[in-house]
Amino acid sequence: MKKIGVLTSGGDAPGMNxxxxxVVRYGIFNNINVVGIKNGFRGLVEGDSMEMSLSSVADIIHRGGTVLGSARSKDFQEKEGFxxxxxxxxxxxxxxxxxIGGDGTFKGAMELAKAGVPTIGIPGTIDNDLAYTQYTLGFFTALTTVLESVEKIRDTSSSHGRTNVIQVMGRNCGDIALYAGLAGGAEMVIxxxxxxxxxxxxxxxxQGRARGKKHSIIILAEGAGDAKDISELIEKKTGVGTRYSxxxxxxxxxxxxxxxxxxxxQMGAMAVELLTSSVSNRVLGIKGNEIFHMDIEEALSMEKKFDEKSYELTKILSI
Known part of the structure; x- marks a missing residue:
């Protein structure tokens, strides 16, 4: 293993940098040249890359986004582009x-592996929608960002005695809404x-207003409905002023x-270590405090398990 590439694809996520x-520094430490592929698989199709050095990744660990850029590529999915x-x-x-990316990135990595290119995938998506791993890179930072907004909205909601519907990201996975609702003391999560x-x-x-609570926070996952429509319906049915964000x-x-x-x-270092050990077509994940790796195809075939216990706890604690 003399030279490896690294790319980020799909939606950016804090922690990608x-x-x-x-990857770059662990590779260089092991006498491996590292090439940064710009803008994900699109950059691989177009041959857009840069040689990485120790200084090229200096002062990026604390930055959000990705210094390599990220983009989706239809060309990569076509035979000619591939x-x-x-x-x-x-x-x-x-x-x-x-x-580094989500399920779409891993599907691309799997195709590369089938074509004979050794690949290792790192889960980078704020949605936390990959079934095989407990958490994905960027999820907890996104969760903290949501909670900061919830606290600010709670201040104005309390001042005006309103209900506020807060719509968060996550595609068809409700983890951001669920855990933000539990940690943020929301009256309900949808x-x-x-x-x-x-x-x-x-x-x-x-019920909350009957016991003297003048305001309510409802956290809505984007895959479960539209904040504007739901807020208008709530105001119509309750007569309580309702806003949405x-x-x-x-x-x-x-x-x-x-x-x-x-x-x-830790995952970046392990990815390089696996490649140097001739291990390929794997994705990294975390359960508890343990980082592990498994087959890409097997990981993608797993069904996401809903955290029903946390959902029920949210309902209980919001009585």
Whole structure:
């Protein structure tokens, strides 16, 4: 293993830079040249890359986003584009590639592995929607960002005696909403994994007002509905002034948490270590405090288990 590539693909996530830094520095420590592929698989198709050095990853561990850039590539999914990517792998002299991203990134890595390119995947997505791992890189930073917004919105909600619906990201996974609701003391969370009844939501709000609580916070996962529609319906049914906030891409940015920096650093180093040990077509994950690796195809075939216990706890603690 003389030269490896590293790329980030799909949505950016805090902690990606920590992983990039670890891949580069752990590689250099082991006398391996590292090439940074710009803008994900699109950069691999277009041959857009840069030689990485110790200084090229200096002072990036604390930065959000990804210094390599990220983009989705339809060309990579087509036969012609994929063949161009393979030619660029050979032209660059890459003996392996570390890919950082979500399920789409891992599917691309799996195709590269099937074509004979050794690959290791690092889970980088704020959605926490990969079934095989307990947490993904960026999730806890995004969760902290959401909680900071919830506290600010709670201040104005309390001042005006309103209900506020806060819409968070996560695609079809409700983990951000669920854990933000539990940690932020929300009256209710609305997530894709559980059907909700708008009348039950309204009853919960009115029960709170009956015991003197003037405001309510409802956290909505983007895959479960539209904040504007739900807030308008709540106000119509309860007569309580209701506002909504869509937090959007603020959740992807910002300084990564200590946990995401640690996980990114440890996974980046392990990815290089696996490649140098001739281990390929694997993805890294974490359970408890243990970082592990498993087959990409097996990881992608697993079904995400809903944390029903935390959901029930949220309901109990919001009585």
């Amino acid at each position: 920590a992983a990039i830094r670890a 063949e161009r990517a393979l030619k660029n792998v050979k032209y660059l002299g890459l003996d392996g590639i570390v890919t 997530i894709p994994e559980v059907d909700y009844n708008i009348d039950e939501v309204c009853d919960k709000i009115m 869509v937090l959007g891409y603020t959740q992807r940015g910002g300084t990564p948490s200590a946990f995401d920096r640690l996980m990114g650093s």
